[in-house]
Amino acid sequence: MSMLSLYAWTENASDKISFILYTDNEKYFEPYFKDIQITFVNLTPEVLADWKGKDNFMFRVKVKAIQDATIKYPDNDVLFLDSDTFLYTDSGPLLAMYGQDKTILYAREYSFNEAVSKGGRNSSLFLPVIKNNKIRIQGLEFEFSGNNYSWNTGVIGFSHKNLNLIDLSLELTDYLYERVKVFVIEQYSFSLIFQTQTNVQASDKYVYHYYSRKKPVDEYVLKFVSEVVQLNDLNNKKIFVKKFTADLFEKIKTNPxxxxxxxxxxxxxxxxxxxxxxxxxxxxxxxxxxxxxxxx
Structure with a gap:
């Protein structure tokens, strides 16, 4: 639903978007992307083990997948979407956000100082690692603080001119996770690198990330996948996807x-x-x- 919603809400999508889907079950997804340009990358147990790294950190796989895409397609801008996201309106303004000094994340959440003051466990464990500490990554010296923000990274977008941001984010993820085992370390790493190196822009006006509403929304996702797979005509599929995701977003807004x-x-x-x-x-x-x- 995430990928098809981007396709449906993008005018002339076939000329603008090439999909890469990282999965261990390519055959399951093939029927949904008939006549849509897509590359499948097989996540074998060996690849997953390597991408998790020496600390067996599952969310490191996300950073490695994005890095892998930049290696395979170094001339392309990148838009990463978590699987529990969907577009619900025209993607034109979203895709116009890219620039050498501009990056895209989902939404700004909280400063680390704010989170600690409210008893946030993750930030309380994490903040001492960066506070009053100079961190050297790839020849660059970084000084982060409690005034930096955590951004939700259900959406990550950046220009092909900024591929180095992913290498920095990966190295920072490894550095931080080695010192504190907080499961959102990769999110914190993306947040810190992107906000200190670029102007970060929120994408929640175009994409909805339902990470806190998985249980009720998943019922609609199951309905979506059972119905959309039956549509072979690409134009009819786009019409169906646009209506479904727009209606679903309205349902979410009216069901707090x-x-x-x-x-x-x-x-x-x-x-x-x-x-x-x-x-x-x-x-x-x-x-x-x-x-x-x-x-x-």
């Missing part, structure tokens, strides 16, 4: 409770695992309070 349910359940599970951590308990109570206020 979709976000609370999965988040609340995840937090309750975490609360049990950590045997009543006060910070998590406060977060659970805050979600419940907001839910009650919304209802009454």
């Amino acid at each position: 409770q979709w976000e609370d349910r999965p988040v609340l359940m995840d937090k309750i599970k975490l609360l049990i695992e950590r045997k009543g951590d006060v910070r998590i308990l406060k977060h659970v109570l805050s979600i419940i309070k907001n839910k009650l206020l919304m209802r009454y």
